[in-house]
Amino acid sequence: MSAYTDRPWLARYRAGTPTDITAENASALQIFMSAAAHAPDAPAIKYFDGVLTYGELDAAADALAGALRADGFTAGDRLAVYVQNNPAFVIGLLAAWKAGGSAVAVNPMNRQRELAYLLEDSGATALLTLNTLYDEVAAEVIAGGTTAVRTVISVSALDGQSRDDDRVLGDQSADVPVGTRALSAIIAEHDGTPVTPTAPSADDLAVLTYTSGTTGKPKGALNTHGNLAFNAQTYRDWIGLTGEDVVLGVAPLFHITGLVGHVMLAPLLRIPLVLTHRFAPAVMVDAVREHRPTFTVGAITAYIALADSGGARPGDFDSLRALYSGGAPIAPAVADRLESVFGAYIHNIYGLTETNSPSHAVPFGVRAPVDGESGALSVGVPVFNTVVRVVDDDGEDLPVGAIGEFATSGPQVVPGYWNRPDATAESIPGGELRTGDVGFMDSDGWFYLVDRKKDMINASGYKVWPREVEDVLYGHPAVAEAAVVGVPDEYRGETVKAFVSLQPGKAATGEEIVEFCKSQMAAYKYPRSVEILDELPKTATGKVLRRTLRDQAAARA
Template sequence: MSAYDDRPWLAHYGGRPANLRVEFGTAMDMFDAAVAAAPDDPAVHYFDGTTTWAELDRASDALAALLVARGFRPGDRCALYVQNDPAFVTGLVATWKVGGIPAAISPMSKADEFAWFLRRYRPTALLALTDLYVEVVSPVLAADPDLAVSIVVTVSALDGRSRDDIRVFDGIERVRPHDTIDLAALIAGFGGPAPRRRPVGPGDVAVLLATSGTTGFPKGARVSHANLTFNTQTYRDWTGVRPGEPILALAPVFHVTGLVGAVTLAMLLRSPLVLTHRIHPGVIADAIRERRPVFAVAAITAYIGLADESDITPAEMAPLRLRYSGGAPVEPAVVDRLEDALGGYIHNIYGQTEATSPTHIVPPESRAPVDVETGVLSVGIPVSSTVVRVVDDDGRDLPVGEIGELVTSGPQVIGAYWDDPESTAAALAGGELRTGDIGFMDSDGWFYVVDRSTDVINASGYKIWPHEVESVLAAHPDVVASAVVGMADDYRGESAKAYVVLAPGGTATEADLVEYCRQRMSAYKYPREVELVGSLPRSATGKLLRRELRG
């Protein structure tokens, strides 16, 4: 028995069950229950447009009927290549209705990455925004006939609303590519009947989601219906959000955080889902004022954008009482600044795509502790039915407080990657997820993530965690953001290099920042080089892409 088997985190559960009893077997069951119980209630708010649960059911029937008529079979993939638009939900549900597998593709993907997804998933159908079809899809399909997709449906970001907003719709025009099917026209002309349902079970794949791809091309996570329903209920039961309360999609819905913490959570709660096409701070601020959402989860960069790039006040933010951040580490100083600026505490939530989002959470009645030695803010405690261990390089449990790799097991952990047995064997052997994240557990059961295992810098045999250097830089008044990577060093093997974004009006020089760190860190830790940059490379979900800085 180790400390992890004892589950010391249970002391912080506040009456929540140690093991979760899941109410729904599949995500389709959750959706059907919402339609049956509240057909005329709003399911989606999109600017000034609203879609009810019954209307969403009919729209997905129209698309499902087309798929069946065009030869779509159970187990076939339908790729979803859209933004935070109502069409994403329509495509998701329609594919479930016919026993298929939705495959979410980031709309940030350009030609090479999009082609990679087509080769990996081999979708029978594709639902794409018209501008993405014209700019990316059509050229890719024309260049490589082997990537042909049988059924192509396009949708305009302008569908489902009448109020224009140039902040997100500038340059978008209504076009109908002649070689595709228009979703709006398809729905408008649908007269039924609904297609015969093709049943899915808890163990069937509910969605293919791309991993973050911070170290190269992403992998496709096979998220089952059981994974999805478990963690959707985890969000509900652990945050305290109540049925009918509006949910803000502050994270991209094609990513696990937005899918589970917004789309399927809204289904479970029979709550309106607030969508804004893109995550633009000013547009999000207006959506909060107009729709008064209660819950949101997103990378911390989304909250920073609200604080720094919108005019929303703490009073206007007040309805959003449940604010969660996940997907990227958060500095304690940033949380404090955002609490002052936005008038509410942002709680951490932590997990991976392979764990269907949350494995750890800071309960809404708690504040995350900060580790005195490392200065790291806790990512939370493991949620119900979940065990997390900290292990050494040989997979042996480490004592409390020692740094190692976090390994997770629970009903939310996927069984495999799509068509990738080597990666599955490396990361998911024995039903446990080797997260690749380095951290530790304290004696009270709180977990802390220090860095990614791939980001550790080895200087003369000593380990430097990039977060250590970034925490020191964050305390400098001229620094807005920083990222630290290893660089070749003839003497030490590797040394730390920092890329730094200065605050507007900041006057610190590169040499100033090197000296600032030298005075506050061990000799082997402080960065030998600092480079001032205008911004840091991040994924669509706000996760830092260190690989692009390494060159």
Template sequence: MSIYASRPWLARYRSGTPSDITPEHDSLLAAFEASVQRNPTAPAIRYFDGTLTYEELDRRSRALAAGLVARGFAPGDRLALYLQNNPAFVVGLLAAWRAGGSAVMVNPMNKHRELTYLLQDSGASALLCLDELYEAVAADVLAKEETAVRTVVTCSALDDQGRNDPRLFPEPIRRRLDGPVDLVALVEEHAGADPGRPLPKADELAMLTYTSGTTGNPKGAMSSHGNVAFNAQTYRDWIGLGADDVILGVAPLFHITGLIGHIGAALLVGCPLVLAHRFEPNVVMDAIREHRPTFTVGSITVFISLSGVEGSTREDWASFRAVYSGGAPIAPAVTEQFEAKTGLYIHNIYGLTETNSPSHAVPLGSRAPVDPTSGALSVGVPTFNTVVRILAEDGSEAPVGEVGELATSGPQVVAGYWNRPEATAESLPGGELRTGDVGFMDEQGWFYIVDRKKDMINAAGYKVWPREVEDVLYGHPAVKEVAVVGVPDPYRGETVKAYVSVKPGASVTEAELIEFAKAQMAAYKYPRSIEFLDELPKTVTGKILRRELRERAKEGSG
């Protein structure tokens, strides 16, 4: 038996923690229904000064599902969710499943080009979006009639609360829109109705969550209901979550961390999920003080921001019993500084979109070791039912302590990518995920990520594919050649930098190019700095050498 198959990391598990778990439900929808039955009047979502109970969330999601079905939503159809961290997101997710379909995750920062691509690629027939996003982006996209969307439902971030915090809503206006149906009106129209569709099976599609992976165009990772239910239970059992807990939703809900670590965990255990529209440090700190959460998981930049809120004290954090962070590398010094300020140790967690959030985590109560050679903080050990191998360049298993690509197998790994059989075969041979992340396992079973095989840029937990940024910059008439790389950043972990050569006789400034990209891309994607070169370094065949540019940036010459 190989060293990895023997799972030496099990010795690191908390006392009493099983090596494997059996999912109690085939789907998160079934788990949610069980939570409704256990305690229908328990709070499900706390949103500023508003509260939705499990019973209300159940009724609302059934009504929306019935409304979608009445408008032609058929089994197997897809509902795109273009929202912030609003209660409507959870309602829409449950409704898509109740209607016999699946959900498509759309980043609320996506602009016209990005939204068009996701709607076209997913083939979504319905869209649930914020009114402000409909006005700013979706209306123009849908007017071109280049997607399969037939039904559009809009909602307001002001729904389900009355505080209208001016830090988030300086002009609290409920928009009146021509064309889409309002979510509140649709739910009222179908109050008490039920679409009558059966509960989904474990192997049926639950959602498409887009990731760039190994190619420039984002690919829809196909999360099954079994994937989602399994890793929601992983959070529950790894951390010991129960109905008395309160989960703080700091990760974006469209992101796999928010989907599983916030929505999935909360609905499974039947506890409240605290939402605050979008991340604004002072607003979230006030939510912590008001709702006293006990658990959260988010990117390290979230915790850096929150610990730096003026006037925050250890007492503000006293309700938490577990804090986890993933999505971007964490420096050991950051965890030490956070603990000194709050009294809380940040447990590392690691996973990908394709693993439905965690494949590795630091056991609760343990401290992640630091690799003495690289200084890297361990990302933890593989979670329940999971085997992770380190593969050498030739595909053989690397010995303990040697660096190679992480390859993950387990019930949380997706079956493939939406309509991408070649990408599926490449990244998931035999169902084992080739992560593209490079690291090693030590003799104790701890795993470390030391580099990435791909050119993907990881900016504060958001993944950016350089080619997409390059394609936008190439659209500027002055640009001759462009290469985009990730460069170290003390706050975001990594940030986006572009190297550009300009066409003869043309002229453009750094500020102009940044604004050009910013207008067409989500905020986390556009380059934060641009350096102009007469010629970009290339191979003899003319391929631009990103590797040399990354080294140039590290050396500080750019």
């Protein structure tokens, strides 16, 4: 892209691969093993008042890997990991790799139907689960006999800290469910028994991460060891993180952002990862106050929740020098408000499960531009060794400024989907990912995300992109969160409906918000109705569920 040649600060970020990919860090497992070998006494995980060093983490993973092998877990098998943001997630991940297999990252919000589907589809032979989740969800699934699971290991949310702690928020059961083996007992039994793993190649499967299933059943993305290792280094080198930093685990670890931007990044730098079991604003503020993290990446809704929690005191956020947000677009008005709270600019980062987190990012220390016509804040520029085209429905390149689908290729793009050759051929033809996200590139090489293809609203023949309307809604002084969907309309075919939640202590009516939007956008774009909710429905990663709102509105209509 010639647009970069006259801008040295951008050209520096297009210079190529992160600088020191070697045999030691070319795979996800090698990154952890290198950390354990060279920094065994360095803190790996800080979990409330507990600390796990890299040496202890390595020994715990050895113990679990040995137990898995003893139960018949062989090369190529899969361990499903069904926990919250606990040390057990990292132990399970490492153990699966050391035992010669891979992991299946399972959303802890999944219930019986969803868990059964993931276990059946992945063919997982072992399950690591919170004991509370086993009792409430997994026991029924395993008893159903439809999965290949032979071994179930349970873990308490209290494991990894030195005392009971109310901050674990109600998941404080230490009971070992019948039919499971406690992870703590396995670690004690196999302590000091090293496991010699078969070193995986960069192309070997590391984790199956399942897509959200918005257009059908969830698909398992084949996240390889090389994919994870490359983008962990992208985070490090793009932002300029060092061995003096501390990572705050805001994003769920089962999600690709948490998996790469937290779990993989920390051992690459041999620095601590701060975990808090689940995201709760007051608990997260307390963790920031106690552990003084310097970097995090998470959904913008998480930052909004922290800003509006009311529990922070002056100076609490001073340690956070590098903040990034991915998973959902940031409205410029929200970015400005949050900067006033955190004292640091929140940089956009953009990617998908299939790109192992970032394919685009705003360079650290640079403020993203705002498109003058749409009002959208740029999601950044393509990261190292990454090529992104803006294409039409036929896959042909579109000119600068034209809106089309992002098509991404690079070392972070997955090779395909688990047992889905047709879906792989359709979505990743020739190794280039058709993202389903619609946007454009400006003449300076900045990319702007307009919306998901499927979320476009057709109102009387006019295209309305929900993202643009949401950005306007965020400019209202009382609005905390906003989501816009198309709903059936007898006259227009579809019409624009908005759902909002309000900032604490602020008041507004739906009619007032409609008038606010009406004054700032074309007649076919502004919402015809605004519904005020206490909270918008979200995924576990903090992304607002437009689909749920759309379905609810359509059912009422």
